[in-house]
Amino acid sequence: MEDLNEYRKYFPVTNNLTFLNHASISPISSLVYDTINNFFKERLNYSCFDYTKWTDRVITIRAEVGEFIGAKANEISFLSNTSHGLNIIANGINWKKGDNIVVVYPDFPSNIYVWQNISIIMNGDVEIRFVKREQSGYIDLNMIKSCICKNTKLLSITSVDYMSGFNANLKDIGEFCKKQKILLCVDAGQSIGVIPIDVHELNIDFLVFCTYKWLSGPLGFGVLYVNDCIIDDIKPVFVGWKSVINEELFELNFKLQQDSCKFEYGVLSFSNVFGIKSALDLVKEIGIQRIQNKIFHLNEILRDELSNRDQKIISSFNHVERSGIIVVKPNFNDLDDFKSYFHNNKISITVRHGLIRISPSYYNNIEDIKRFLNVFDDFCYHR
Structure with a gap:
């Protein structure tokens, strides 16, 4: 070993x-610290004089983050945390009366509350169905199937349970969801950096994760993957100057970007984007x-x-x-x-x-x- x-x-x-305690808030490495600190030194001394350099770096890092999970750059958006990503998904889907959402229970609260909130917004017309995991965290496809029906629109699951460490069989679950035409949403916060993941190979439609656990990356930063086959179907609830095509021309022409960047409606936290680059580089080196x-x-x-x-x-x-x-x-x-x-x-x-x-x-x-x-x-x- x-x-x-x-x-x-x-x-x-x-x-x-x-x-x-890396399933909680991990320490950052000195490499991540230096990267973030250097950004703030640059901003302290030069402000946004090299803003274009920052945005060019974001383009490169977006592609690298995508590659790390088997996704394309246009499928990746940078957000503030996992809950942010889950809310974009939940509120962006076109729910209809009679739809149901299957959720694993118990789970980390954000993975429950987001979907319960949708049911409230829809006045109860969207049902939440719970698959109860065992105390060991165990959950399998048969347990999930027992809650599925023709009106099931989405299954939400964490790749690894935060209180048991159980690692779900996403391969079987993803294949089943694809055959049944059920959207699969995965919170990978407790697996990313330890367990390899390929979103296309696993038939995952949505993936969200924070970067401050096993990646030892920045706080207040999250990643959202949306399969490019369904990006057009997910409508952004919040929009801003960064949501549109050619945003820096300030043309007041409201045409949304055609990829996941439409979910980034304001200025990014460049320090965190650059910090996750350093964290990923170390993980990839090892x-x-x-x-x-x-x-x-x-x-x-x-x-x-x-x-x-x-x-x-x-x-x-x-x-x-x-x-x-x-x-x-x-x-x-x-x-x-x-x-x-x-x-x-x-x-x-x-x-x-x-x-x-x-x-x-x-x-x-x-x-x-x-x-x-x-x-x-x-x-x-x-x-």
């Missing part, structure tokens, strides 16, 4: 914390497979060690169902004390709903895992 220790130097957080192998290896050590301590592992370790997340149901209940104890010992994890979620990244090492286990043992001994 490659240790990838040469990349640890890019993450100064390792000098201050044992950070095992390689997704090497990243995945390292994270899976660390999680296997955690699984074995915690199982030996009589802790119940919720997350699946089946190769096609696993992710970068490992979730544990502890054999004790004083989790508020546990959370405080780890915080005081400068170890970052997530404690929620009676579960412990651990999510290491590729720059973590065996010593980080040992430190987690030592503090875990200390807590159990003193409680």
Whole structure:
């Protein structure tokens, strides 16, 4: 197993914390920091003197982001976060009375609220149907099929469940949705950067993701993919000067752009666009497979060690169902004390709903895992 220790130097957080919480808000690398900082230095000293250079860079980065997920540049738009992208999709579809939307439950709140809001806007004429996942996070195609009917217009699902780490079988789900002519919307925030994804190969119509988790990219930035076969069908609810063709001519000629750029209705956060470029460059330099192998290896050590301590592992370790997340149901209940104890010992994890979620990244090492286990043992001994 490659240790990838040469990349640890890019993450100064390792000098201050044992950070095992990349399913939450990850630290940025020094490379991303330098890129963003250099942009602000340029703006400080020269303002927008080289604005055209900025916009040219955005064109290049849009293509690179698209390539990373198997999409074309015209299918990619840059937004503020995942919820922003989900709302563009939900409010841009032409819903009709009797349509229904199938949603996995429980899930991250944004993936529920957005669709519930559509039902409210449509005065209940669009039904929300819930597929209930198991406690392990397990969900399969047969469970989804049980909620599908001829009026199902869209299925919304996360690629990886945030509280179990279960990795959905998007290949089978995508093939089914394509045959049934059901739109497939995927939130890939908990998989992007760890699990390879190809939107066209998986028959995904919409993909959204934030960049501050496994990519260790900027906060307040998200990516939306819309299959170019249906871009014309998705009507932007918000528009602005950037939504139209030849926007910089200021002709007051309201003709929407013909690609996903129509969803970018104002000035982009250039600092974040350039920051995600640096984050992606690092991921591509290392390689997704090497990243995945390292994270899976660390999680296997955690699984074995915690199982030996009589802790119940919720997350699946089946190769096609696993992710970068490992979730544990502890054999004790004083989790508020546990959370405080780890915080005081400068170890970052997530404690929620009676579960412990651990999510290491590729720059973590065996010593980080040992430190987690030592503090875990200390807590159990003193409680």
